Amino acid sequence: MTKEKNDKGFNFGAYAFRQFRRNKPAYISLYILGFLALMALLAPVIANERPLFISYKGHHLYPALSFKKNYILTNDDGTKETIQLDIADWKQMKADKVVWAPIPYAPEKTDMLNAGYKGPHDAQLFKNSDGQIINMPSRFRHVMGTNSLGEDVASGLIHGARVSLTIGFIAMAIASVLGLILGSMAGYFGDSRLRTSRGQFWMVVLGIIAGWFYGFQTRQFNLQDALSTGTGKLIMQLLLSISIAIAVTVIFALIGRFLGKLPFLNKQVNIPVDSIVSRTIEIFHSMPTFILILTIAAIARPSMTNVMIIIGFTSWTGIARLTRAELLRIRQLEYIQAARALGFGELKIILRHALPNGIAPALVSIAFGIASAVLIESSLSFLGIGVPSDVVTWGSLVNDGRQQYSAWWLVVFPGVAIFLTVTVYNLIGEGLRDALDPKHKK
Amino acid sequence: MGRYLLKRILFFIPTLLIISLLAFIISLQAPGDPLDRMVSAQENGGEFQAQSANTQKEKDRWRKKLGLDLPVFYFSFSNAATPDTLYRIYDDNLRNASKRLINTYGNWEQISDWQKSLNILKNSLFEINALHAAAVDSSFSNADRDTIIEMDRLVSALLLAYDTRLIEIKLHQLQATCSAHNYFSPASTSLAGTLNAWNNVKSQSTPGKKYIPAIHFYGYNQYHRWIFGDGNWLTGKGAVDCKGWLRGDFGYSYETKLPVGNVLAERVRWSLFFTLISVTLAYLISLPIGIKAAAKKDSLFDRTSSVVLFVLYSMPAFWVATLLLMSFANPLAMDIFPSSGIQPVTGIPEGTSWIEAVRMRLPYLVLPTIAYTYSQLAFLSRITRVSTLEIISQDYIRTARAKGLSEGTVIYKHAFRNALLPIITVFSNIFPLAIGGSVILETIFTIPGMGQQVFHAIVSKDYPVIITVFTLTGVLTLIGYLIADILYAIADPRISYANK
Numbered sequence: 001m002t003k004e005k006n007d008k009g010f011n012f013g014a015y016a017f018r019q020f021r022r023n024k025p026a027y028i029s030l031y032i033l034g035f036l037a038l039m040a041l042l043a044p045v046i047a048n049e050r051p052l053f054i055s056y057k058g059h060h061l062y063p064a065l066s067f068k069k070n071y072i073l074t075n076d077d078g079t080k081e082t083i084q085l086d087i088a089d090w091k092q093m094k095a096d097k098v099v100w101a102p103i104p105y106a107p108e109k110t111d112m113l114n115a116g117y118k119g120p121h122d123a124q125l126f127k128n129s130d131g132q133i134i135n136m137p138s139r140f141r142h143v144m145g146t147n148s149l150g151e152d153v154a155s156g157l158i159h160g161a162r163v164s165l166t167i168g169f170i171a172m173a174i175a176s177v178l179g180l181i182l183g184s185m186a187g188y189f190g191d192s193r194l195r196t197s198r199g200q201f202w203m204v205v206l207g208i209i210a211g212w213f214y215g216f217q218t219r220q221f222n223l224q225d226a227l228s229t230g231t232g233k234l235i236m237q238l239l240l241s242i243s244i245a246i247a248v249t250v251i252f253a254l255i256g257r258f259l260g261k262l263p264f265l266n267k268q269v270n271i272p273v274d275s276i277v278s279r280t281i282e283i284f285h286s287m288p289t290f291i292l293i294l295t296i297a298a299i300a301r302p303s304m305t306n307v308m309i310i311i312g313f314t315s316w317t318g319i320a321r322l323t324r325a326e327l328l329r330i331r332q333l334e335y336i337q338a339a340r341a342l343g344f345g346e347l348k349i350i351l352r353h354a355l356p357n358g359i360a361p362a363l364v365s366i367a368f369g370i371a372s373a374v375l376i377e378s379s380l381s382f383l384g385i386g387v388p389s390d391v392v393t394w395g396s397l398v399n400d401g402r403q404q405y406s407a408w409w410l411v412v413f414p415g416v417a418i419f420l421t422v423t424v425y426n427l428i429g430e431g432l433r434d435a436l437d438p439k440h441k442k
Numbered sequence: 443m444g445r446y447l448l449k450r451i452l453f454f455i456p457t458l459l460i461i462s463l464l465a466f467i468i469s470l471q472a473p474g475d476p477l478d479r480m481v482s483a484q485e486n487g488g489e490f491q492a493q494s495a496n497t498q499k500e501k502d503r504w505r506k507k508l509g510l511d512l513p514v515f516y517f518s519f520s521n522a523a524t525p526d527t528l529y530r531i532y533d534d535n536l537r538n539a540s541k542r543l544i545n546t547y548g549n550w551e552q553i554s555d556w557q558k559s560l561n562i563l564k565n566s567l568f569e570i571n572a573l574h575a576a577a578v579d580s581s582f583s584n585a586d587r588d589t590i591i592e593m594d595r596l597v598s599a600l601l602l603a604y605d606t607r608l609i610e611i612k613l614h615q616l617q618a619t620c621s622a623h624n625y626f627s628p629a630s631t632s633l634a635g636t637l638n639a640w641n642n643v644k645s646q647s648t649p650g651k652k653y654i655p656a657i658h659f660y661g662y663n664q665y666h667r668w669i670f671g672d673g674n675w676l677t678g679k680g681a682v683d684c685k686g687w688l689r690g691d692f693g694y695s696y697e698t699k700l701p702v703g704n705v706l707a708e709r710v711r712w713s714l715f716f717t718l719i720s721v722t723l724a725y726l727i728s729l730p731i732g733i734k735a736a737a738k739k740d741s742l743f744d745r746t747s748s749v750v751l752f753v754l755y756s757m758p759a760f761w762v763a764t765l766l767l768m769s770f771a772n773p774l775a776m777d778i779f780p781s782s783g784i785q786p787v788t789g790i791p792e793g794t795s796w797i798e799a800v801r802m803r804l805p806y807l808v809l810p811t812i813a814y815t816y817s818q819l820a821f822l823s824r825i826t827r828v829s830t831l832e833i834i835s836q837d838y839i840r841t842a843r844a845k846g847l848s849e850g851t852v853i854y855k856h857a858f859r860n861a862l863l864p865i866i867t868v869f870s871n872i873f874p875l876a877i878g879g880s881v882i883l884e885t886i887f888t889i890p891g892m893g894q895q896v897f898h899a900i901v902s903k904d905y906p907v908i909i910t911v912f913t914l915t916g917v918l919t920l921i922g923y924l925i926a927d928i929l930y931a932i933a934d935p936r937i938s939y940a941n942k
Contacts, residue, residue, distance in 0.1 A: 213521075217655075218521065218652055221545050283460050286919050287461060287916060287919070288915035290881070291881075291912050291915045295465075295909065296468060298899075298905075298908055299472050300471075371756070378760075379759070382760045383882065395760070402764050405771075405772045405774065411761070418758050422757075
């Protein structure tokens with residue numbers, strides 16, 4: 001009955017959003033975040049070594065937007081000319097017309113003439129298309145200076161937004177999926193609601209082991225070979241392994257359903273989901289996360305994917321704990337009992353009825369989680385651990401600045417960027433917390 | 443209370459077990475062969491023995507000393523085709539080749555015969571070479587010598603090969619060269635043996651066996667040795683090379699080849715010093731701020747302190763530390779404090795009074811202490827404020843106010859104790875935070891503490907040190923939890939009563 005009323009007269013989502021909008025700092029943060037995301041998305045167009053458009057010997061080219069490796073141009077006199085996109089010196093080309101990106105430098109491209117910490121106001125040099133070295137024209141200035149290698153800080157800042165936002169987002173996506181699934185199962189089923197026959201239970205346990213054995217153990221060399229061949233092959237082999245594992249588990253489960261009808265094996269047993277998940281959360285919680293991340297990052301091959309996965313797998317506990325607590329409360333409510341009485345499947349009840357009402361605290365935790373993931377990522381790249389050394393990130397720029405304290409632009413700009421991102425997420429988290437809490441009315 | 447604590451301590455055992463297992467699994471994944479790190483590379487002088495006998499002996503010694511000659515864990519889960527003695531093949535490449543061959547042919551008996559036959563062939567090649575080297579033979583040219591070396595390489599490659607086609611090509615090559623030169627005739631029987639062994643591998647293959655799961659158990663293994671040492675597991679008697687983790691033996695550092703315990707013991711002092719100082723300072727400063735802000739909610743003090751703390755909270759520690767150094771230890775800006783280390787480069791002269799020593803060190807400690815403290819400070823004040831606010835809105839506080847008690851008594855006597863609870867819980871989080879943070883801060887300020895050691899170990903891939911710090915931090919975290927639990931039980935009598 002209450003639910004019906006909710007549907008017609010009162011929409012909690014709309015109410016929460018109205019509350020959220022009244023919280024000015026949080027609402028502005030949402031816009032800043034949108035701006036940062038746009039900047040990250042458009043990074044190759046905003047800051048790029050290659051021109052957006054160049055008219056070269058009568059050819060109209062769009063190098064910044066091209067995925068090609070080479071341009072093979074046929075000139076008027078019939079000769080062929082190859083331009084390799086990644087190493088071509090665009091600024092030296094005699095172009096009829098050229099449109100540069102707002103920041104005409106790529107983050108990893110070194111500018112030899114301006115190497116050695118050139119500040120925003122220092123004298124900068126430029127080699128023009130005639131090969132002469134002149135004072136920097138204002139169009140090509142390194143507006144935020146350069147580092148020791150002559151890499152452009154502004155460009156690094158814009159491309160670094162990509163790294164930070166992606167890592168924060170994907171790591172928290174992994175954590176959210178884990179936390180929501182485990183937390184809602186623990187909260188909803190508790191220790192006594194998930195019941196199955198003894199035969200079925202043991203067959204599923206055996207099935208998972210057997211599935212792992214046939215899917216992964218016996219195919220370990222296929223997977224190893226695929227890993228060294230390439231990503232496409234690896235994904236194919238992994239998919240095959242996973243489907244074998246699932247198929248074997250399902251077969252065991254089906255046998256288990258049959259066995260569960262036999263005497264002795266048909267005794268009903270409880271699966272203590274809550275105890276298992278709670279203990280796991282406690283164990284994860286008492287683990288020194290940052291040191292764990294450092295340890296794994298030190299041993300694994302440096303890669304962005306690894307960093308995301310490690311952060312994701314170590315930060316799901318908060319979300320799980322909050323979701324568990326909410327669902328523990330919600331499962332006692334009448335409308336859930338009504339849904340059960342109507343004979344809805346457990347999965348449907350959790351996904352359609354229980355979780356949507358219990359997700360609010362988790363959302364807040366996710367917003368804060370992204371902030372701390374961004375912090376962890378920048379700390380890791382500041383230390384140069386786990387993140388590939390050729391990727392320019394905000395943390396790595398600050399680290400560059402640590403080598404030379406006079407180069408304040410290397411410390412201040414990226415630091416402000418990190419600070420801004422973290423603050424924005426924290427403010428959104430706070431705004432969400434206040435907006436989603438019915439007691440807190442503005 | 444006693445029972446409550448006992449319950450908490452009992453819970454630590456599975457947690458510790460899992461942390462140790464995790465650390466062990468991570469250390470197994472560490473790339474590179476530890477023996478190569480331990481035994482400094484010596485010149486590969488011998489033509490026939492790739493490694494000189496000396497290196498080999500040294501490697502064997504370290505292998506025993508590090509326990510790498512043992513099976514990995516209490517059990518291994520594999521298939522029926524894989525023998526339970528595979529761990530005795532020490533060479534990684536050879537073990538990998540064996541595993542691959544087992545995966546293809548599933549008959550370990552024949553495969554090990556094949557590997558033995560290759561070794562026999564290698565020996566006979568060695569004898570041929572020795573024979574001709576002893577007798578200065580004009581018919582034996584340098585080209586022939588090269589051919590023998592070539593053959594030896596071929597046999598070595600065969601030992602590590604697992605691809606059927608590759609093996610057959612190499613065998614064919616071997617056969618062709620042998621029949622082309624008649625000085626190979628003494629090796630013909632062993633060559634025939636090799637060919638025969640290979641045919642056996644192929645003809646008597648049982649590839650189906652790899653689909654039968656099998657489990658092997660090992661009593662004494664690397665994990666057991668790591669935890670309990672190589673003596674009696676309970677008493678530790680009879681330990682030779684390793685007393686075990688539980689008895690404070692953490693293995694050897696790859697870098698210095700010294701016990702990890704010694705390496706860390708010198709370092710832990712400074713980390714502890716900064717952690718304790720900063721935690722104390724943070725609590726001392728943040729409690730009054732948080733309580734005052736909560737007591738006068740929405741006052742100017744509350745609003746300014748909230749904003750300032752929020753800003754502090756969102757600033758990454760490494761950035762603040764770098765900014766501090768840039769502004770206060772920079773000859774171009776304010777050169778007030780030294781930029782690195784914890785004492786003058788020349789050291790503190792002997793015979794200085796301790797007051798003088800402290801005075802000399804003080805400038806070095808200021809910036810690190812600020813950096814260590816500020817992040818915890820922001821975190822703690824915010825929590826204090828929130829939890830005090832929650833308490834103040836409760837009925838019993840209203841009652842206390844209605845009774846006419848002074849605001850100070852209400853806040854500090856009635857609210858404070860209950861507001862403490864969440865702050866105590868946070869206490870346990872501070873240890874891992876401080877140790878994790880120390881990696882960054884000690885690296886920036888070049889403080890010779892554990893964090894800097896961890897950073898150094900990560901850069902130089904000194905895995906035993908990393909793993910030890912990880913497990914030790916885990917233990918410290920658990921101790922932090924225990925202390926928090928005890929404090930919690932003291933502050934909230936309901937907890938200890940409920941468990942009675």
